[in-house]
Amino acid sequence: MPKTTPLMTRTPVGTRTIGPLGALLREWLPGQRWFAGKDRPVTDLRLLSMTELYPGCLHVLIQAGHQSVPPPVGAAPTGDCYQLLLGLQQHLSPRLGRAMIGRVAEGPLAGYTVYDALQDPRSTQLLLERMRHPGALGPLVFEAHPEAPPVPAGLAPRLLEAEQSNTSLVYGDAFILKVFRRIQAGVNPDLEVPVALAGQGCAQVPAPVAWFRTTHPQEATLGVLQPFLPDASDGWTLALDALGRGDDFTTEAHALGRATAEVHLALAAAFPLGPEGENGPLAAAMTERLEAAAHHVAALRPYVPGLRTAFAALGSCDPGPPAQRIHGDLHLGQVLRAGREWFVIDFEGEPSRPLAERCSAHSPVRDIAGMLRSFDYAARQRRPWRPEWARRCREAFCAGYAARAGWDPRKKHALLRAHETDRAVYEVLYEARHRPDWLAVPMAAIERLAVRGG
Numbered sequence: 001m002p003k004t005t006p007l008m009t010r011t012p013v014g015t016r017t018i019g020p021l022g023a024l025l026r027e028w029l030p031g032q033r034w035f036a037g038k039d040r041p042v043t044d045l046r047l048l049s050m051t052e053l054y055p056g057c058l059h060v061l062i063q064a065g066h067q068s069v070p071p072p073v074g075a076a077p078t079g080d081c082y083q084l085l086l087g088l089q090q091h092l093s094p095r096l097g098r099a100m101i102g103r104v105a106e107g108p109l110a111g112y113t114v115y116d117a118l119q120d121p122r123s124t125q126l127l128l129e130r131m132r133h134p135g136a137l138g139p140l141v142f143e144a145h146p147e148a149p150p151v152p153a154g155l156a157p158r159l160l161e162a163e164q165s166n167t168s169l170v171y172g173d174a175f176i177l178k179v180f181r182r183i184q185a186g187v188n189p190d191l192e193v194p195v196a197l198a199g200q201g202c203a204q205v206p207a208p209v210a211w212f213r214t215t216h217p218q219e220a221t222l223g224v225l226q227p228f229l230p231d232a233s234d235g236w237t238l239a240l241d242a243l244g245r246g247d248d249f250t251t252e253a254h255a256l257g258r259a260t261a262e263v264h265l266a267l268a269a270a271f272p273l274g275p276e277g278e279n280g281p282l283a284a285a286m287t288e289r290l291e292a293a294a295h296h297v298a299a300l301r302p303y304v305p306g307l308r309t310a311f312a313a314l315g316s317c318d319p320g321p322p323a324q325r326i327h328g329d330l331h332l333g334q335v336l337r338a339g340r341e342w343f344v345i346d347f348e349g350e351p352s353r354p355l356a357e358r359c360s361a362h363s364p365v366r367d368i369a370g371m372l373r374s375f376d377y378a379a380r381q382r383r384p385w386r387p388e389w390a391r392r393c394r395e396a397f398c399a400g401y402a403a404r405a406g407w408d409p410r411k412k413h414a415l416l417r418a419h420e421t422d423r424a425v426y427e428v429l430y431e432a433r434h435r436p437d438w439l440a441v442p443m444a445a446i447e448r449l450a451v452r453g454g
Helices: 006-010 021-031 094-099 121-132 189-199 235-245 250-270 279-296 298-316 365-379 387-405 413-434 440-452
Strands: 044-054 057-065 080-089 100-103 113-116 135-137 140-144 157-159 167-171 175-179 210-214 220-227 335-338 341-344
Touching: 021 044, 021 080, 021 100, 044 121, 080 094, 080 121, 094 100, 094 113, 121 140, 121 157, 121 175, 121 210, 189 220, 189 250, 235 250, 235 335, 235 365, 250 335, 250 341, 250 365, 250 387, 279 298, 279 413, 298 413, 298 440, 365 387, 365 413, 365 440, 413 440
Parallel strands: none
Antiparallel strands: 044 057, 057 080, 080 113, 100 113, 135 140, 140 210, 157 167, 167 175, 175 220, 210 220, 335 341
């Protein structure tokens, strides 16, 4: 392997084009779990930045465009920005066969095989070494939390295989590094929120140890290193295990509700509260999302009149607690249980939504509704379906939340029904597009919410 990569030595910053590498990436990107444009052909790729992280590995930010018509002359290209770590070898090791992107036939990289370096243990060990030593490397900046203990050297990496919108690596069962794939300008909430909650002494959220970011083409968070909980299990797995054994899950759900309230209280203290709830604009936005979903999913249309009543009821109900920073995508897969304690993780929110929206204030009832829907999803994974199991979990979760928060979500019935309906509508659209076999799960909730009102 040469000391420097040919592409880095032949094309100056600011004038690089992606060249022959683009054809390989256009084929490879749509097959990745984290790529958002699977249903749209990639029409163009624009290289935003390229940094040699170490010999044989390039850190790359690219912009993927899906325009059917080229933009006007002089107009700025549009598209999603993605982070890649590309390994380069003239002869790829057989153990990296799954990581292969392709072999470059011409240009400065001719003869090199390009692969996803995040699947290469040697590359990910070197990435951790960069994070152990804060400093800058071109536009890349590596930083550490001033109160965090030093990260030991020599921790063995392993790639987590679970489906997700980012790539996560565990080092020595001591730390977990989340590498964001879809990049938006600004501080990622999965860094901003845990740092703020650590300042509040919130024990339910692991505090970041180190992170890295880019300053070009815009300031953006690229990855976050946090403590790993090796003996923890996620809430989804625990719930399914309980269902499989025929066990009750209400004790765990009650404790989870209490932990969720703890996190909400810490979020309210760490970030300025939003305005008092205004249900008119909220109802209008929910109704608009319903109409859009019904346009795409025919099965939803018979229930639209009943679902509208959930949103119309917001006009005369208690506005509920003030808007505040929330998790934004809370469900059983976003919580971990270690011993007797629950931990809340993954504050990134929905990566497809604009960063400003994910950082804005919302009613904490939105998070509660997300978790209640998750209990329904879990109950539908076992046959025969056990709706009473889900109902008891929902009641226990709300009771646990009320015991710590000082207010009971069940007493905000109209607000809770509206948020749960809004979540179920989102689920219907998602399942219809991505997992049609799962569509019956949210449709069961749609029938309950439209016909019986909750």
